[in-house]
Amino acid sequence: MMSFSKRVAQVEEYYFSKKLKEVNKLISEGKPVINMGIGSPDLPPHPTVVEALYKSASLSKSHGYQNYQGIPALRKAFSEFYSKFYHVSLLPQEEILPLIGSKEGIMHVSMTFLNEGDEVLIPDPGYPTYTSVTKLLGASPVYYFLRAENDYYPDFEKLEKSDLSKVKIMWTNYPHMPTGAIADLSLFQKLIDFGRKYNIIIAHDNPYSFILEDKPKSIFQIEGSxxxxxxxxxxxxxSNMAGWRVGMLAGKSEWIQAITKVKSNMDSGMFLGIQEGAIAALALGEDWYQQLNQIYSERRKLIWELVEKLGLSCEKDTAGMFVWAKLPEGESSDQFVDSLLYTHDIFVTPGNVFGKLGVGYVRFSLCVNKTAIQEAINRI
Structure with a gap:
């Protein structure tokens, strides 16, 4: 009989892939479900971004295969973006690799550095893809716990007491998803010092640094990082371009070259029109991010009100596009989510999706307009 590979048994279907089938079925049956579960921006990109895509797509020469490393203008645009907003210098041709969404970069990095039996430090709570990719490659996830009482920062003292001899990569992510915790540069310094001391790659996932954070940060602001x-x-x-699938990876030339070897065997480059749109997005000024954050700030205040009416609690000194809310002691995340869905037609994400320390929490997305959030409040 035909059998599946062992790696398939190591992972489950992505939570949102599975749960949204249930949510969409309810919607198809006429249920007025308000989806506060997924972080997919409901706002459009800037008009210049769409115009750049349209112009490029209108040209017959735009539809062929593209360079595996992106066109030079896109790498230059990423470099200028990092210089302007993070005050970080990156060589566009050597230290930047455009990606078809940063999610694929997690796989490319892992495939480049990991062998079976290697270990990977993964935050708990944290992005589930870090774990699934690690397992798919036959490596072992080792979780480091992020606790509210420690501002959701790693406990380096505890980490240093553990056996780190097999650890190759440490995934880290600030502003943190799902909690919204904000890093200061002293944390980035500790991460770099830790990685250098134990010869562990510090892989920083940084997609939320402009969402409700006054001073966007990059780990490359630390000298020698x-x-x-x-x-x-x-x-x-x-840039409200989730469906466009545009991301990037930055690092030293030697590592970028090695990762490109993996990537070039897995795709045939990014559509030129999308690259042109990305260049336009990267050229936007501070006013774009200020307008975006004004909208998210207003929505977040309403989500805080909803959280309070539900009898939950949350931290407010956070960034990113989610609100991480704590349930009353002993209450189940899954049961709360299902009760909210089937009683009030409101869908949020159970915290246990993000790890053991997510038990007893739920996550609300800010990718919902104010009218829908107010309707959710009224239902409660």
């Missing part, structure tokens, strides 16, 4: 760190970034959240 390129020796031991990589950084993923994305236009999905900051």
């Amino acid at each position: 390129k020796d031991i760190a990589l950084e993923l970034n994305s236009l999905s959240k900051t």
Whole structure:
């Protein structure tokens, strides 16, 4: 009989892939479900971004295969973006690799550095893809716990007491998803020092740094960080281009070349029109991010009101496009989510999706307009 590979048994279908089938079925049956579960921006990109895509797509020469590393103008645009907003210098031809969404970059980085039996430090709570990719490659996830009492920062003292001899990569992500915790540069310094001391790659996933954060940060603001760190970034959240699938990976030339070897065997480059749109997005000024954050700020205040009416609690000194809310002691995340869905037609994400320390929490997305959030409040 035909059998599946062992790696398929190591992972489950992505939570949103599975749960949204249930939610969409309810909607198809006429239920007025308000979806506050997924972080897919409901706002459009800037008009200049769409215009750049349209112009390029209108040219017959735009539809062929593209360079595996993106066109030079796109790499230059990413470099100028990092210089302007993070005050970080990146060589466009050597230290930047455009990606078809930063999610694929997690796989490319992992495939480049991991062998079966290697270990990977993964935040809990944290993005589930770090775990699934690690398992798919036959490596072992080792979770480091992020707790509210420690501002959702790693406990380096505890980490240093553990066996780190097999650890190759440490995934980190600030502003943190799902909690919204904000890093200061001293944390980035500790991460770089930790990676250098134990010869562990610090892979920083940075898609939320412009969402409700006054001072966007990059791990490359730390001196010497390129020796031991990589950084993923994305236009999905900051430019409302989630469906376009545009991201990037930055790091030292030697590592970017090795990762390109993997990537070039997995895709045939990004559509030129999307690259042109990305260049337009990267050229936007601070006013774009200010307008975006004004909208998210107003929505977040309403979500806070909804959280309070539901009898939950949340931290307010956060960034990113989610609100991380704590349930009353002993209440189940899954049961709360299903009760809210089937009683009030409101869908939020159970915290246990993000790890053991997500048990007893739920996550609300800000990718819902104010009218819908107010309707949710009225239902409660």
